Amino acid sequence: MALWEQITCQLQYLPTQTLNELYPDTFPLDIRHYLANWIEEQAWENFDVDNMDQEPQARRLLDKMVLMLQELAAHNPNVVEKVKLQHISRNLSVFQPQPMQLVRTVRDILRKERHLLGQCMPNFPPYQPMLAGPPAANGTPHPSREEGNTDVDNLVLKVLEIQNCRQTLHQLQEELNWEKQETESVSGPNELDPQHPDQVTRKSRIQQLEYNYSVCAKKRVQLLQEALCALEQCQSCLIHRIKSWRWEQHRATIGLHFDENLGPLQTWCEQLLGVNGNLRQELMLVKRDHGGAEQFHTLQDSLDGLLQTLIQSSLVVDKQPPQVIKTQSKFSTTVRYLLGEKMAPGKPVLLKAQIITEAQARNLGQQGVIPNENVGELLNSTAILEHNTSSKSTCATFRNMSIRKIKRADRKGSESVTEEKFALLFTTEITITGCESPYGIQTITLPVVVIVHGSQEINAMATVIWDCAFSEPNRIPFVVPERVPWKQMCDALSSKFMSEVQTRRGLDRYNLHFLAQKIFDQPDISEDFSNMPVSWAQFNKEVLPGRNFTFWQWFEGVMELTKKCLKDYWSEGLIFGFIGKQHLHVILQNKPNGTFLLRFSDSEIGGITIAYVGPSDNGGRKIQNIQPFTKKDLDSAGLGDRIRDINCITHVYPDLPKNDVFNKFFTVPSPPHPDGYLPFKLTTVVNPPTNPSGDDMDMETLEKFFW
Structure with a gap:
């Protein structure tokens, strides 16, 4: 009824002619007044007034009205009002032959009211019809996308209704007091003379005012309850969105999209805090006017609970610390308070950080218990929440944190220190303007793994990747599944690969099939691995058959090499990448000598090899694999130059001349040095195989001098 409440404030200033044009004789002002709430709830804009198929729905709306x-x-005690309402209801029969005319009339009235308010109140929102489907069979619209008043704007309008209702009550009370005073001044202490027309009229007027006051008072309480329900729903949506933001931040570790902008969430938090304050004020005034009924105490408790939840949920880790932290090394993190502009001025708010174990994080989530035991020594573990006027953000930035030492938990079985997860916990007390007492608030970071040596970093990152890729939202800290379907692993590997290499080219089905064959040790299986479960042990605890490294260690080495030396080659599709030798033989067996492709080494971490078709001892063809190039090799001479130098390879698979494909990667010869030194270059030469049964051929680099 927000629109009608606004209109009634302007009616007294409108000329009679404008009122007559706004509310025609067929639809007088009284209908708009008595049925205001119901009228504004109907989807008049969804009617096509020229479509006679919708006439039954329009007739049902007319009958309902x-x-x-x-x-x-029937329920109005005032005889005059009773007769008037009966007369108006009978006059609506004018729409019976053409019920669509009623729809057109009401729709035009609502549009004109909006236009009128837009002129009188420039900040009033323009008319926006309800987002609903066609009218249902009972004449009411289908639920809209904003059903439940989860939209903040609708919630603000609901509060405005309560405030307008309070003002109306105040006006009614003043009129009632005046009428009673006038009555007493005329009749004195004696009873009213029922034969005196003026006194009868005044008595009727008092009864009407008392009735209107009673209806408005009930409406005020009802609106307050409705607003509280709407606030609960809207805040529930906000808390869910904050959790979703944290979840997206978590998943960004494996390369998934993450919009880190907290501005909209901050605005949302501030709006709900303002609504909560307005409702608490209105509730206080209701209790003053109507006494301390039990229902008001319940409403007060609900508002207090919502306020506490909002204040405590508005502390978020804006910039996470590294998820693998080496002791004695510096790192930084930033914590943001979304209600920072609403903090009470005065004493600075100091945020304290401490490192907690997985068990302590679990107790914090389930019981809200701040751990007393320190499991690690943090350097520079305090920071002040400071407001930035340009960005309108309130943050505490820990710039030079460091973990001096860490206390490990007792490990079970084969558990490694790189599988142990910790987190940083941030705590403080904060006072919000308008609130009497401070609130204790806290938040924790994503899980981190603490290492003491750089050699532990790859295994620690495996723990982080598994946690980010396969943990469930709203989990108990920091529970992860022991096994996941291979198709889920595929998504994580491809996403992480693209993110790490900074490329748009992901892993295709051939790459992923080879990775499945490798991790499951089934090189001859061509079936679909999608639903086969892969375990944490297969990912990074058990070494691959015949190797001294795990699947993740090998895969991470490939990513590192591609990121540092092969990004452009990979992005342009020049590297086949992950391919098994069985598949390799299938696609190269009928190709002419000199055909080659680039694949990641199966036997060496961080290596890329050239597989090509060459002559065999018996005059046929044989697939050869050149000794893998590592980052060290490619730092001395790039992959393009090495491909150019190797004479036994001529066409990249399927049949493209290598000089055409890799020409832009060739190094231009250096000009003579001005100091007289002669330039030189490194040339790659492939030695003929000395072991016909070996898969990898030796490669050596010669220095050729130009005299």
Whole structure:
């Protein structure tokens, strides 16, 4: 009823002609007044007034309107108002032959009211019809996308209704006091003379005012309850969105999209805090006017609980610390308070950080218990929440944190220190303007793994990747599954690969099939691995058959090499990448000598090899694999130059001349040095195989001098 409440404030300033144009004789102002709430709830804009198929729905709306007016007349104690309502309900029969005309009339009235308010109140929102489907069979619209008043704007309008209702009550009370005073001044202490027309009229007027006051008072309480329900729903949506933001931040570790902008969430938090304050003020005034009924105490408790939840949920880790932290090394992190502009001025708010174990994080989530035991010594573990006027953000930035030492938990079985997860916990007390007492608030970071040596970093990152890729939202800290379907692993590997290499080219089905064959040790299986479970042990605890490294260690080495030396080659599709030798033989067996492709080494961490078709001892063809190039090799001479130098390879698979494909990667010869030194270059030469059964051929680099 927000629109009608606004309109009633402007009616007294409108000329009679404008009022007559706004509310025609067929739809008088009284209908708009008595049925205001119901009228604004209907989807008048969804009607096509020229579509006669919708006439039955329009007729049902007309019948409903007549019935509601008759019910109002039956329950109204004022005889004059009763007769008037009955007369109006009968006059609506003018729309019976053409019910669509009623729809057109009401729709035009609502549009004109909006236009009128737009002129009188420039900040009033323009008319926006309800986002609903066609009218249902009972004449009411299908639920809209904003059903439940989860939209903040609708919630603000709901609060405005309560405030307008309070103002109306105040006006009614003043009129009632005046009428009673006038009555007493005329009649004195004696009873009213029932034969005196003026006194009868005044008595009727008092009864009407008392009735209107009673209805408005009930409406005020009802609106307050409705606003509280709407606030609960809207805040629930906000808390869910904050959790979703944290979840997206978590998943960004494996390269998934993450919008880190907290501005909209901060605005949302501030709006709900303002609504909560307005409702608490209105509730206080209701209790003053109507006494301390039990229902008001319940409403007060609900508002207090919502306020506490909002204040405590508004502390978030804006910039996470590294998820693998080496002791004695510096790192930074930033914590942001979304209600920072609402903090009470005065004493600075100091945020304290401490490192906690997985068990302590679990107790914090389930019981809200701040751990007393320190499991690690943090350097520079305090920071002040400071407001930045340009960005309108309130943050505490820990710039030079360091973990001096860490206390490990007792490990079970084969558990490694790189599988142990910790987190940083941030705590403080904060006072919000308008609130009497401070609130204790806290938040924790994503899980981190603490290492003491750089050699532990790859295994620690495996723990982080598994946690980010396969943990469930709203989990108990920091529970992860022991096994996941291979198709889920595929998504994580491809996403992480693209993110790490900074490329748009992911892993195709051939790459992923080879990775499945490798991790499951089934090189001859061509079936679909999608639903086969892969375990944490297969990912990074058990070494691959015949190797001294795990699957993750090998895969991470490939990513590192591609990121540092092969990004452009990979992005342009020049590297086949992950391919098994069985598949390799299938696609190269009928190709002419000199055909080659680039694949990641199966036997060496961080290596890329050239597989090509060459002559065999018996005059046929044989697939050869050149000794893998590592980052060290490619730092001395790039992959393009090495491909150019190797004479036994001529066409990249399927049949493209290598000089055409790799030409832009060739190094231009250096000009003579001005100091007289002669330039030289490194040339790659492939030695003929000395072991016909070996897969990898030796490669050596010669220095050729130009005299």
